[in-house]
Amino acid sequence: MAFFFDLFVNGLMIGSMYALVALGFVLIYKATSVVNFAQGELVMFGGYIAAALLVLYKLPLAVALPVLLGSMIALGFIVERGVLRPMVGQNVISVVMVTVGLAQVFQGAAALLWGAQTKNIPLPIPLEPYVIWEIYLSPVNIAAAVVSGVFMVTFVWFFRKSRMGIAMRATANDQQAAMAVGINVRMVFALSWAIAGLAAALGGVLWGNLIGVDTQLALVGLKVFPAVILGGLDSVPGALVGGLIIGAVESVAAGYVDPYVGGGTKDFLPYVLMILALMVRPYGFFGREIIERV
Amino acid sequence: MVSDAPRPLLSVSNIEVIYDHVILVLKGVSLTVPEGGIVALLGANGAGKSTTLKAISGLLRTERGEVTKGAIEFRGRAIHRRNPSEVVKHGIVQVMEGRHVFEHLTVEENLLTGAYTRHNGQSTKKDLDVVYHYFPRLTERRGFKAGYVSGGEQQMVAIGRALMARPTLMLLDEPSMGLAPMLVTEIFEIVARLNRAEGVAVLLAEQNATMALQVARHGYVMENGRIVLDGDAKAISExxxxxxxxxxxxxxxxxxxxxxxxxxxxxxxxxx
Incomplete structure (x- = not known):
């Protein structure tokens, strides 16, 4: 039983990192109806910048972190302004293709700027695991869960209570009405991308620290799809729950099944879940039901 | 230019609106709204009432429409090239046809979105109280999702939300649409009270001419994208x-x- 809980708890912590990346994806989809296939690449880019700042330029973490967050927010703004805004009003497939192209541009640019070999992100976190009730908790996972958790709680508060957050939800609900009450819809779009950039920056540091920074890091973006499909494409709590489920399921499954099949369970089970979810509940656990008054 | 009449709050002069670069919808519409007045814009379906309001509020552009000729001036300043959010900051808010509440937000959050253009938290609170004063029904509904309240209440949310921007001019598009006659009367009474007590000028697009002419002082009648008649509300109704x-x-x-x-x-x- 301890083995199960060990897998489960560590899986949840990994899941919180998926949730972080998924949050950025959901936010962009909700506010701007853009399915962003470059979310993973955004994370990768964040990881690259972090590695570059810490290893290449040898900046202390306290300096590197604000620079990283600032540049990823700026990157979000630039992408929205320069690439997505001209696409407003085009059909869905064109917009999707633009984000796919964007993903490749990020891949290429990162390799071009900082090289393709794997880099480490050194974080001042001890390696020695804590043992609580026979469960081995690695400090890196704990740190990741804490950072993701804090970010998400802050975000949810912002989204529910702040003036800008309410404006974002209003825009997601009815764009024209949002304009009619004076909400600056372009500002909302830009802000969604900026927050997605911020989430990607944190995701990049955490994931980069865990698995190393190279272009493969973008693959974490692929795990976002099962997470958001499970939770509901347009639901912020859905992103959180979906991420946690995917993290826990892949960890537990890998622990029990991998010894028999020789590995790989982690990579396919989330997608099996996604396909099942699409068959049973295509709008996800928390996806938006259309309100109709009769 | 010298004129003996005081300058109107809003003057629309001879505007032409074209949708999608080809479809001519308004063919030279002119109207004025005086400071603190209620003006009715009457006409059948498709006459161009909504388009006129959207030209003023700037929402036209979200529907690929464009003011190609003429001018819209608010307190002497040209506004027909502004985007909607700037127009709201100038003091003009449109309450769209079909209410358009944010269904997934609560009633109170809906009202709060109306205060977006004004950043002051303190006065927002006071404005909420003002809205609840005019629409006491919304007080009980404040925590409900706006999508689940009744049609009349949604119309109240829409008007209350507009009020939160502290407008000098409110553009009301078919507030009576789909509502029971009792509710229509109630809503028109509130609009008239708002006009009297808060000094909000109203440009009211309505198919329900009887109702509109009761609250308005002046009226315009539109047909096929033109104003075909205008005059004192009383004269029009006679x-x-x-x-x-x-x-x-x-x-x-x-x-x-x-x-x-x-x-x-x-x-x-x-x-x-």
Missing amino acids: NEDIKEFYLGLTGVGQRKSYRDVKHYRRRKRWLS
């Missing part, structure tokens, strides 16, 4: 043509025969 075409009245006790209906058709064409 105009023989208007009585026949819009108020559904003929001489007392007379019944309409089909021959007369055909006759209307001819006369209506002549009128436009």
